[in-house]
Every structure is written in C-alpha cells, then in structure tokens.
C-alpha cells in the first residue's frame with residue numbers, strides 16, 4: 704500500500720494521484736476557471752500574470768503545466 708503526500712495541502716492519502724481527494728476537487732475548479740479564462744482572454748506573458756488574473760497559485764499553475772492538464776498552456 705502506497706501513501707502519497709498531497710502536493711496542495713500536504714495530507715497523506717492513498718491513490719495514484721498527486722493530490723488528495725479534497726484537493727482533486729479544487730484542482731478541477733482551478734482548471735475549469737483557467738480554461739474559462741483562456742477562452743475569453745489571450746494567454747498572459749507569464750505564469751505570474753496568469754496567477755493574478757485567475758487567482759490560481761503559481762505553484763498550482765506550474766503543476767497543471769507540468770502534468771499537461773491544460774492544452775493552451777503548453778503553447779507558452
């Protein structure tokens with residue numbers, strides 16, 4: 704049995720994701736906010752600007768980017 708440490712809140716949990724079930728929901732909300740933002744706006748020049756515009760922490764934006772969960776961000 705493998706315990707993973709949630710990258711968002713630091714809680715330990717059991718499954719193959721990077722985040723605990725609570726934060727999985729938050730991730731989905733962040734991603735849908737981000738996608739809505741990108742539909743209506745051009746991609747900002749930096750992750751910092753994107754973070755300010757969307758209210759999503761840069762740490763989480765970078766994670767979505769590295770996990771390739773946001774298609775538009777891959778063009779950055």
Ligand SMILES: [Zn+2]
Pocket residue numbers: 709710711712713714722723724725726727
């Ligand atoms: Zn968590």
